[in-house]
Amino acid sequence: MNKLKQLFASGVALIFMSSAAQAEYGLNMPVGVTETSRQVYDLHMLILWVCVAIGVVVFGAMIYSMIYHRKSRGAVASHFHESMTAELVWTVVPFIILIVMAIPATKVLIDMHDTSEADMTVKVTGYQWKWRYEYIGEDVSFFSSLDAASNAARQVGSDIDPATVENYLLDVDHPLVLPVGKKVRILLTAADVIHAWWVPDFGWKRDAIPGFVNEAWVKVDEPGVYRGQCAELCGRDHGFMPIVVVVKSVADYEAWLAAQKGAAVAAKLAAIEDLDPRELKQKGKKVYRANCVACHMKKGEGILGVFPAITGSAVATGDINNHINMVMNGKAGTAMAGFKAQLSDVELAAVVTYQRNSLGNKVGDAVQPAAIAALR
Numbered sequence: 001m002n003k004l005k006q007l008f009a010s011g012v013a014l015i016f017m018s019s020a021a022q023a024e025y026g027l028n029m030p031v032g033v034t035e036t037s038r039q040v041y042d043l044h045m046l047i048l049w050v051c052v053a054i055g056v057v058v059f060g061a062m063i064y065s066m067i068y069h070r071k072s073r074g075a076v077a078s079h080f081h082e083s084m085t086a087e088l089v090w091t092v093v094p095f096i097i098l099i100v101m102a103i104p105a106t107k108v109l110i111d112m113h114d115t116s117e118a119d120m121t122v123k124v125t126g127y128q129w130k131w132r133y134e135y136i137g138e139d140v141s142f143f144s145s146l147d148a149a150s151n152a153a154r155q156v157g158s159d160i161d162p163a164t165v166e167n168y169l170l171d172v173d174h175p176l177v178l179p180v181g182k183k184v185r186i187l188l189t190a191a192d193v194i195h196a197w198w199v200p201d202f203g204w205k206r207d208a209i210p211g212f213v214n215e216a217w218v219k220v221d222e223p224g225v226y227r228g229q230c231a232e233l234c235g236r237d238h239g240f241m242p243i244v245v246v247v248k249s250v251a252d253y254e255a256w257l258a259a260q261k262g263a264a265v266a267a268k269l270a271a272i273e274d275l276d277p278r279e280l281k282q283k284g285k286k287v288y289r290a291n292c293v294a295c296h297m298k299k300g301e302g303i304l305g306v307f308p309a310i311t312g313s314a315v316a317t318g319d320i321n322n323h324i325n326m327v328m329n330g331k332a333g334t335a336m337a338g339f340k341a342q343l344s345d346v347e348l349a350a351v352v353t354y355q356r357n358s359l360g361n362k363v364g365d366a367v368q369p370a371a372i373a374a375l376r
């Protein structure tokens, strides 16, 4: 009994004390920032009130009967077996109610799925555990991972208090950027397991399934920052692949897009240049922290029996070509995915060099971005 009381008390405390967290929770669903999300909200309210009306009628009749026709008052149950009228009424009335609800619901669903006449298309691919955004026809694409501050605070044994991290677990390094007021068609797929792309303010959620392409669209009315998360249990770090969409004015969006294209060209140029091994190692550490620690762990110790250690690994201290091949192409049938598509030439060269000369390894060699480019 005492245990139960304790449990109840802590539950109540949770509800009332965490006022900061509470501010995020409303009782109702959010109205959102798109026409679709408003339609969904209106539909939700309509159905809610239909349910309330049905509830009032049904429970009203029940409670009335229980009070005024109870046995102690001498009430005798009436018998109306096989009453044609009753059968008709309780078949036809719910049927009509269902039709009345289905008409607006179908209309909203059709609107939601109508991706025609879009102004632009973005392809979204789910990875364990990050998102990739490709601006179709623009030659701009990038990965979007959990931001460094959240990532550091979430590690086991980290001495950073998550409460001090702004937008903890809800921030990314590279947000999806969209123009305001444009209809954006979104194509969804995944590269490993099933993920789901969900931004509550947009009013929909869609699965990202390997081998399939799902479609959706969004047209945001207000510039702003909208946050969401992967909504499909997709493995160990499922809770660490947030979504951030930054909606900008059309002019700001165009400027951003142009800057991205410039950065892509700069990255290609950088890949031609040879880098100092020290610089490679420094860059490699960042790449490792962002892409490899989840499995191989911060100090390269791995997880015994699950993910091999990098420290002293035969691959990371052996033939460099073998090592490069492992990182670029992964190993089929294991959790070691190929990073060829995810990382640039510089990043791949950096992370391989880092693994060979850090995390307890001291091979002393390095690989240059140009060598990686030649292997593509």
Ligand SMILES: [Cu+2]
Pocket: 126, 127, 194, 195, 196, 230, 231, 232, 233, 234, 238, 241
């Ligand atoms: Cu996921």
